[in-house]
Amino acid sequence: MHSRRLFxxxxxxxxxxxxxxxxxxxxxxxxxxxxxxxxxxxxxxxxRGAVDGLNVVVPHAEPSYYAMRPTIAIARPGADDASAIxxxxxxxxxPSLRDLKPLWDRxxxxxxxxxxxxxxxxxxxxxxxYMESGTPGVRTTxxxxxxxxxxxxxHPSPARAVSLTPxxxxxxxxxxxxxxxxxxxxxxxxDPRAAAEFExxxxxxxDRILNGTARETFEAVKLMQSFEGSAYxxxxxxxxxxxRLGRSLQQIARMIKADVGLEVAFTDIGGxxxxxxxxxxxxxxxxxxxxxxxxxxQDMGDQMADITLVTMSEFGRTxxxxxxxxxxxxxxxxxFALGGRIRGGKVYxxxxxxxxxxxxxxxxxxxxxxxRTVLAEIVSTQLGNRQIGAVFPSFTxxxxxxxx
Amino acid sequence: xxLSTVVLVTVAGGAGIKRIxxxxxxxxxxxxxxxxxxxxxxxxxxxxxxxxxxxxxxxALNRTGLNRWIELQLNPDRVAEDPVLTERLRVLDAxxxxxxxxxxxxxxxxxxxxxxxxxxxxxxxxxxxxxxDFWFNHFNVNLNKGRDRYFxxxxxxxxxxxxxxxxxxxxxxxTAKSPxxxxxxxxxxxxxPRPTRANATPKxxxxxxxxxxxxxxxxxxxxxxxxxxxxxxxxRCFTGWTITKGRPLSQSATAASDDGQFAYNDKVHDKGQKxxxxxxxxxxxxxxDGLMVLDILAHHPSTARFISLKxxxxxxxxxxxxxxxxxMAETFLKTHGDLRxxxxxxxxxxxxxxxxxxxxxxxxPLEIVASAARATGxxxxxxxxxxxxxxxLGEPLYRKVEPTGYSTAxxxxxxxxxxxxxxxxxxxxxxxxxxxxxxxxxDWERLGAPEFQRH
Numbered sequence: 124m125h126s127r128r129l130f131x132x133x134x135x136x137x138x139x140x141x142x143x144x145x146x147x148x149x150x151x152x153x154x155x156x157x158x159x160x161x162x163x164x165x166x167x168x169x170x171r172g173a174v175d176g177l178n179v180v181v182p183h184a185e186p187s188y189y190a191m192r193p194t195i196a197i198a199r200p201g202a203d204d205a206s207a208i209x210x211x212x213x214x215x216x217x218p219s220l221r222d223l224k225p226l227w228d229r230x231x232x233x234x235x236x237x238x239x240x241x242x243x244x245x246x247x248x249x250x251x252x253y254m255e256s257g258t259p260g261v262r263t264t265x266x267x268x269x270x271x272x273x274x275x276x277x278h279p280s281p282a283r284a285v286s287l288t289p290x291x292x293x294x295x296x297x298x299x300x301x302x303x304x305x306x307x308x309x310x311x312x313x314d315p316r317a318a319a320e321f322e323x324x325x326x327x328x329x330d331r332i333l334n335g336t337a338r339e340t341f342e343a344v345k346l347m348q349s350f351e352g353s354a355y356x357x358x359x360x361x362x363x364x365x366x367r368l369g370r371s372l373q374q375i376a377r378m379i380k381a382d383v384g385l386e387v388a389f390t391d392i393g394g395x396x397x398x399x400x401x402x403x404x405x406x407x408x409x410x411x412x413x414x415x416x417x418x419x420x421q422d423m424g425d426q427m428a429d430i431t432l433v434t435m436s437e438f439g440r441t442x443x444x445x446x447x448x449x450x451x452x453x454x455x456x457x458x459f460a461l462g463g464r465i466r467g468g469k470v471y472x473x474x475x476x477x478x479x480x481x482x483x484x485x486x487x488x489x490x491x492x493x494x495r496t497v498l499a500e501i502v503s504t505q506l507g508n509r510q511i512g513a514v515f516p517s518f519t520x521x522x523x524x525x526x527x
Numbered sequence: 528x529x530l531s532t533v534v535l536v537t538v539a540g541g542a543g544i545k546r547i548x549x550x551x552x553x554x555x556x557x558x559x560x561x562x563x564x565x566x567x568x569x570x571x572x573x574x575x576x577x578x579x580x581x582x583x584x585x586x587a588l589n590r591t592g593l594n595r596w597i598e599l600q601l602n603p604d605r606v607a608e609d610p611v612l613t614e615r616l617r618v619l620d621a622x623x624x625x626x627x628x629x630x631x632x633x634x635x636x637x638x639x640x641x642x643x644x645x646x647x648x649x650x651x652x653x654x655x656x657x658x659x660d661f662w663f664n665h666f667n668v669n670l671n672k673g674r675d676r677y678f679x680x681x682x683x684x685x686x687x688x689x690x691x692x693x694x695x696x697x698x699x700x701x702t703a704k705s706p707x708x709x710x711x712x713x714x715x716x717x718x719x720p721r722p723t724r725a726n727a728t729p730k731x732x733x734x735x736x737x738x739x740x741x742x743x744x745x746x747x748x749x750x751x752x753x754x755x756x757x758x759x760x761x762x763r764c765f766t767g768w769t770i771t772k773g774r775p776l777s778q779s780a781t782a783a784s785d786d787g788q789f790a791y792n793d794k795v796h797d798k799g800q801k802x803x804x805x806x807x808x809x810x811x812x813x814x815x816d817g818l819m820v821l822d823i824l825a826h827h828p829s830t831a832r833f834i835s836l837k838x839x840x841x842x843x844x845x846x847x848x849x850x851x852x853x854x855m856a857e858t859f860l861k862t863h864g865d866l867r868x869x870x871x872x873x874x875x876x877x878x879x880x881x882x883x884x885x886x887x888x889x890x891x892p893l894e895i896v897a898s899a900a901r902a903t904g905x906x907x908x909x910x911x912x913x914x915x916x917x918x919x920l921g922e923p924l925y926r927k928v929e930p931t932g933y934s935t936a937x938x939x940x941x942x943x944x945x946x947x948x949x950x951x952x953x954x955x956x957x958x959x960x961x962x963x964x965x966x967x968x969x970d971w972e973r974l975g976a977p978e979f980q981r982h
Contacts, residue, residue, distance in 0.1 A: 171929075245739065245758075246749050248931050289921040291942045303942035312947055314954045314971075321950050321975055328977040332889075332941055337977075340943035393928055398713045398736045446732020447716050452739070484755065 163429050165505045166375060166388045167269060167294065168368070169255075170412075170436035172396035173247060175450050176457035177442065177488065178405055180234050180470070181207040181215045187477040191443040195401050195450070210234070214470050219409035222417035226461060231420065231427065233465050233526050235458040235497050236472040239438060239490035245452035247396070250437035255293035257495060257515050264516075266297030268495075271514045272502045273299045273387060280384025281343040287371035287390040295389055300339045307351050307374050311344045318344075350381040361422035364414040368392045372419040379426065386506065395436060399447040416461060428463035431505045431527065433498070439488050442477055454487035458497055460526050464504070471524045496520040500527060556848040558883035568593060571885055574982040575842055576600060576874075577653035579898025597874055601692065601867055603652035612649035615907075616642060636670050639680055640914035640924040647897040648907065658691035658870075659683065660893065661841055664932035666702040666745060668711040670925040674770075675710050677787060679925055682707035695834065695864030696825035699745065703821055704789045706770045712737035712930065715769040717762060719797035733797075738762030740930045741824070748836075751829030753804060760801040764808060764816035767796035831859035835869060841935045843879055844887040851878040886981045889937035892920030894982065895949060899956055899974050900964065909963030916961065920948050950975040 181197045182188050189196050198206035200215050207215025208224055214234070216224060226232035242259035244250050253259040257268025273284060284301035286292055295301040304310050312318035318341075325337030355377050363369035371390035378385045392412065397404050420427055439456035455475075461467070475481045475489040483489045495515045500523040503509045511520060552559065563571055569588055573580035576597070588596050599606050619638055643660070650656045663683055670679040686705040690698035702708045709715040717734035738761035742753045773786030791814040801808040801816065806823055808816050824830055835855035839847035854876065855869050862868045873879055890898060896917050900907065907913070917924055921940070927933055934940070953975030955961050957968075973979060 243755075244749070245755065246743050247929065248743075249749055289942065289944050290939060296938070303944040305944040305948075310944065310947060312950045312954070314951075317950060317954045317971060317975065320972060324972070324976055330977045330981070332937075333946070333977040333980060336941050336943060336946055340946055343943060344947070398734055399716065445734055446718060446720060447713065447734050449713075449734075451735045 162384070162386050163505050163507070164379060164386055164388070164431070165269075165272075165501065166372075166390075166430065166432040168432065168434045169251070169292070169294070169389070169391040170395050170434060171247075171251065171391050171393040172436075173250070173438050173440060173452060174395040174436040174456065175397060175401060175405060175440040176236075176436070176455070177439065178401070179217050179220070179409065180210075180236065180457045181217065182213065182474070182477065183207050183209070183215045184213045185477045187442070187479075191477070193444070194448050195444050211470055213474070217405070217409050219406045220413035222413040226417065226420055227468055230468040231461060231463060231465055233460045233467040234470045235460065235492060235524065235526065236470055237455045237475050237488055237491040238458050238472055238494050238497055239455040239492075240494055241490065243454075243484075245438065245454075247437055247452075252293060254435060254437055254494060257498070258517075267292070267294035268498065268514055269294040269387060269389060270297030270299050270301060272498075272506055272508055274506060274508045280346070281339050282346050282378060282383040282385055284387040285375075285378065285385060285389070287374055287388065292389055292391065295387070301387075302339065302343050304343075304347070304374070306370075307347050307377065310347050310351075346383050347378075350377070350383075357418065357422040359421050359424050361418045362414075363418040363422075364411050366411045366415070368411060369415040369418065372415050373422070376419060376422045379423065379430070397440070398445065398449040398451060401444075401449045416459075420461060425463075427461075431460065431462035431464060431501055433461075433501055434459040435494065441486050442482060442488060443486065454483040455490040456488070458494070460497070460501065464527050466526060471526055492524065493518070493520070497524065497526065500524060552848045552850050556850075556883065559844075559848045559851075559878045559881045561882040562877060563880050563882060563885055567885060568880060571880065572597070574886065575879075575884070575888075576657070577901075578647040578656065578894060579901045579982065581901045582904060600652070600654035601871060601874070603655040603692075606651050609649050609651050612645060612651075615645050615649065619645070635680060636676060636925065637911060637914065639670070639683070640917070641910040643893075643924055644897060644900075644910040644913050644917070645907065647893065648900045648905070648910075654870075655688075655691060659688050661838070662687050662691055662698065664927070664935075665837065666698075666708065667927050667930055667932035668707045668925075669928050671928070672711055674787065675707055678705070678707035678710060681705075690866075692867040692870070693865075694825075695830070695859070695866055696821065698866070699821050699825050700818070702745070703741070703765075703768070703817065706787050706789060708737070709768060709770050709789070712740055714738075714762075714765050717766050718795035719763070719766045731795075733759070733762050733766065735759060735762045737765060741820075744930055744932075746824040746833070747827060747829040748833030751827070751833060756802075757804055760803045760808075761820055763797040763799070763801050764803065764820045767792045767794070767814070768817055769795075825864055826860070828856070828860060831856040831864070834864075835859055837935075838869065839873060842873060843884045845936050845938070848878050848883070851876050886978075887937075888935075888982055889940045889980055890982050891933065891935065891940055892917045892922035892945075893924065895920065895980065896952070898982070899953065899979075902974070902979075903956065903966040903968060903970065905956070906965045907963065908965070912962040913964060916952050916955075920952065921945055946980075949980060953979075 178197055183199045197217055200207045200209035205218055208218060208221060209215045210227060223232055240250060240253055240259045242253055255267050256264040258264040279300065281300065282302060284295055284299060286295050286301065286303050288303055289305045291301055291303045312321060322341045325334055328334045357363060363373045375388045394408055423430060435458050436456055439453040440450035441453045445451050473491040475491050479485060481489060495518050499511045499515060499520040502514055503511060504527040508514060569585050572588065572593060573584050619642060646656050668675055668679060668682060670676050682705050686701035690701055713734045714737035716731060718731045720732040735758050739758045741761060742758060743749045747753055769790055769792050771785055771788045771790045793813055796813060798811055800810040803820055804823060808819055836852050839852050839855060843851065855872050858872045859869050878884065896913055900913065914924060922933055954971045956966060957971035957974060959965055
């Protein structure tokens, strides 16, 4: 950290001159001599394609679960390695999520059941759009809830909000600057002469969208370059799995440790649309998913105290398996919340039950908690933004569940 | 101040579709009433109706005359194909693997992407190539999904390409019967649920995947006025639309083999009566059930509007004026979905030739790569590396996982990572560091500039 501080101090002078360093950089340079101003960080992971929550967190005490899923149900805990890992006598983790059990036991991993959108759509596209805009049923919302969730800040770091995706997701679009960084190593113009020329040309361009994106991009490039060259070894023996989610979380870890001013991060992972032969696909996806979350938590160590990580997916899947050993589009789903401040080791939310009379449209798990209630609690506690009406317009959350 | 910049990104079309009722345009569309003139019209035609202008294109277009050129582009059989392209495609085709292992599958995939780029860069039938890309994307399938690696080439060649200026119904039917779509959206194994004995192993049953996307993405649009029950009824109508075992022997040998072909299996068809969008589909209709559904959908006003809007979003602006979309939709209905006529109405419109449309779109990755190659007069010995560039920029060809296809909305293609990759591509191309591609003029400043990102 010491050499980095020196670097920052020098580059601040080189980039901006004395007295002209932007606020975030000044803080990064000068605040470090005293107690570091540790910001709380929120990480959102979107599981695109509608993950089958009922096979992720298995309601193993429900006889109807086993009746309606004769070939794809996860066995009750205790049978063998392929059976659910019991959590509280009612619910169990999919066996591929074994790596998350220690986090549960330590109380750093909470599960929210029967959570979802009040909008009835079973369209992937619409449901994702609503979950990202934070305004179910309203398609004209121009920005995303995660962007609105960031409190106003006069001089934010250019890497305050980062999406580890090639394009900026809907959730992070809006008036606060946000970066799309597919990979830190590639986040630059490789030819220095071209970099300087493009920075000038885009800076002078009257194309507002391209000009604005380019400005924030070039600032962020300098910031990322300040630590990108050094090798990265995850701490505490953490071992990230191969695959995109592992890579994304590792890069988020790097940025946090490099103190770039990250407050909000996003990444997504697809492949959950298991209409056919669900069992094998889901097991593979979850193995990577659990291993990546566990590795990140291990890598961050004590710093998890500042971090909350939340997972979401557009809707759940039918309670009854379909004709192809898969499941079709459903309604309510499950969310995860991880972090040092999470009151984990508990399944939150009101479980509506799987009896036919309790199902949504006689086929799907009913929504008993609006996804915005969960996010509102996390936004207000983690980002310190209590203007929930601005984050989720025309929505009044019910009583917070007490996850944080 | 460096950090005070606020980026305004409008998500026009981000949610896909807006309801359009107005006959007159609201004031926000004023720029679509200001007409382009002279050279700007030439620039605009080449921007929007080709994969980017080549140095010689503007003069050639002036000689041909704008109206005649457009009519030729609408009738590609009257346009002689570039012999360079014909030769390139022949060479590419000759390198076709006959081995039927998994390595061959990857070669098939790479060749498809190369073919797409070669056509985009060299073809004289530019509008046809744009539309093949548009309609493939509209009826997206993913080459990485199982047997689709063997089906996708034939899909584009036989279910998409022949129909881009045909009746929408014919295009819809060709996709509905294609092994690629039947596999991609799981319909091939959707069968009528049969009553089973209490403790029997469950038989296969209904799969809603195709039924839903057929309504939401292929025809009516998500606001097109259908219910969950309609999805189920449509899925019932298509039970038995399936694929024969095996797979086509090679890309061009589909006709020679019965393997991996469309088949209707009456034994697994749901024989009962169905009710689709208020239409009774009588019991015992067999394969005709699905055909009736396609007929209802292809002539539905919601389909006319949805298809017109999507075309206008690609060719005019992210948020095209309602006046234009309405006229296109009327034409669609009047001509029973004649896609050439719908295109012609759009290309005859004042809105298309307006300031509102001029340079209003940000190029997609395929468009940026193809237009850079065309602008530099690049000589292409292999398009393999160009295909990888398209992928790096965020648009892996033939590999979009979701059935929505890729977005054509500008806001979806402007991001920090994407911008840097565009700049890097400009430098690499101009310095001849894209393998297999040679350019003579090293004009990276132009290719990476803000102006070049738009069309």
